[in-house]
Amino acid sequence: MPFLTQSFVFLTFSLLVTAIVSPRVVHEKRDATPSGWTPVRRAAADVVLPLRIGLTQPNLETLDDYLLEISHPESPNYGKHWSAAKVAEMFRPPPAAVKTVLEWLEDEGLDASRVKLSKGGSWIHANMTVEEAEMLLGTEYHVYQHGESGVEHIACEEKYHLPEHVAEHVDLVMPTLHFDVHMGRKRSIDTSIGQPGAGIVNPKLMGEVESALLNTTSCDEQITPDCLRALYGYDYTPVATDKNSIGIVEYTPVAYLPADMDMFFGNYSPTQVGQRPVVVSIDGGYEQTSFEGFSINGEANLDLQYAMALVGSTQNVTLYQVGDLVEGASFNNFLDALDASYCTYDGGDNTTFDGVYPDSEYDSKDCGTVSLTNIISTSYGYTEALLGPAYIQRQCYEYGKLGLMGVTFLYSSGDNGVAGNGECLDADGAESYSGTRFNPGFPGTCPYVTSVGATQVQPGKTVNDPEVACDTNIYSGGGFSNVFAIPDWQVDAVHGYLNNYSVAYAADVYNSSGISRGYPDIALNGLNYSVISNGLIQLVAGTSASAPTAAAILSGVNDARLAAGKSPIGFINPTIYSSNFSSGFNDITSGNNPGCGTDGFSAQPGWDPVTGLGTLNFPKLLDLWLALP
Structure with a gap:
């Protein structure tokens, strides 16, 4: 009845x-x-x-233990990742x-x-x-x-x-309480995360240049694939491309332009002219050309041009294109497609944030149907306050479950320092331009992803000089979560920072408890990337550049391990925070991430909430990971 x-x-x-x-x-x-x-x-x-x-x-309380068993370098079961069926069975409600x-x-x-x-x-x-x-x-x-x-x-x-x-x-x-949509920026098509200006990560256009840099002598003015190879010692030719995989996620309407790809490759990687990513459509995603311009094409052009150029012509790059032009899409829509045990499009998406299908053009059937790549890089983000604790906790667990399957998730940490999306938190915890409390980003604060901040080459310096935290046009997102507890593998790093370096802010300005997750985990250059967008050479800044670059470099580690008959690196956080891996990073000790009327945090020796553990030293990391089972 x-x-x-x-x-x-x-x-x-x-x-x-x-x-x-x-x-x-x-x-x-x-x-x-x-x-x-x-x-x-x-x-x-x-x-x-x-x-x-x-x-x-059920069993989420032991997720950390399961992950440590397969991800900690001292575990006898290191690299023995789970099957999708085992994950589904372990966490299915009774x-x-x-x-x-x-x-x-x-x-x-x-x-x-x-x-x-x-x-x-x-x-x-x-x-x-x-x-x-x-x-x-x-x-x-x-x-x-x-x-x-x-x-x-x-x-x-x-x-x-x-x-x-x-x-x-x-x-x-x-729907109940989770409606905190940030409408401060008017959007031209819909309200998905793929919209220009949405979220905490947006490539910042710094201007046009007349010609491409074809050497590494002026990397302080213009970053190219060769600059990145020189900065991080990334001199590697893949040998197991049939086994390896790397994925880049884009949210419609954001899309790359083929002509821009060829112009970029013509400048920096001629053998790749004509090469394209392998497109995997999720919820009707496609390479749309109805809307163009830097705000639509800049992100995808940046992500794919650098990821593809760095891994080279023999390694395919998967493009997960998520959402159609009617509904758009969200992180949940993407996760639905990866794991059938999570699927929410038919029963759990939040209409405020998640595209709800079917729509007038597409009826989603993407429930656990999409193959996982070994590494997935995403240059998008929100804030914890925007989405609410229950929503982000449930989503965060999903990254942990996929980590059990051997996937490395990389997320940009944000481009506004400690100010999240440019706003801070008021005394009630609501986002406000007049707020004074730090506003952590998400998914970067999720313990089951690897959060990537930004560095830069100092003006007048070379690739042989130490980098600093990015402080030109963007500031590396970082700080301490207001939702997620500190994971065991990060305790020493966070306590080392809080105990050894003065943080001169009152306890109500940031989560100073010492028991919350700190981010980012690592950092890479994020300033003055030479990107071809809409036929022009554009200089771009953002952690949205840092994340795909990190993914490409770590993909080289996966290639070498797979060639040696070993597993991919999977969930890397317990490994990179272990004492043996400290030599695998270039420590960044200068710079800040301002916001909320403060200088933010400062980069210091060791881990810090600006640049994490530092930038990748590929030769050392390769040796360290090859030494693991």
């Missing part, structure tokens, strides 16, 4: 019985309305919401948990025909009206309006409730 056709008296009685059997508890709450948003009216009772319940996954939540919905009068369990078994989906959802969750839905853009969004007021016996089986319910 439909939920609202029962009498009010019977429904009230049902809720009272439920309350007696299992009292309702606050499941999630929001302390303040996000910056720029104002409640303007109660949501209409008959508006239909795509309610999605994310079930708690039937008893699914039964509990389904019975709760049935007890509340929701007909079974309206309820759907996702293919991965971890999401329950049911369309219901606002009135039904308010009764179910003990909350009120309001329409919030953004003052600058006029955009409206339906969200809960402050908090929502679940029965105590149900709450233990649920991570989060959406």
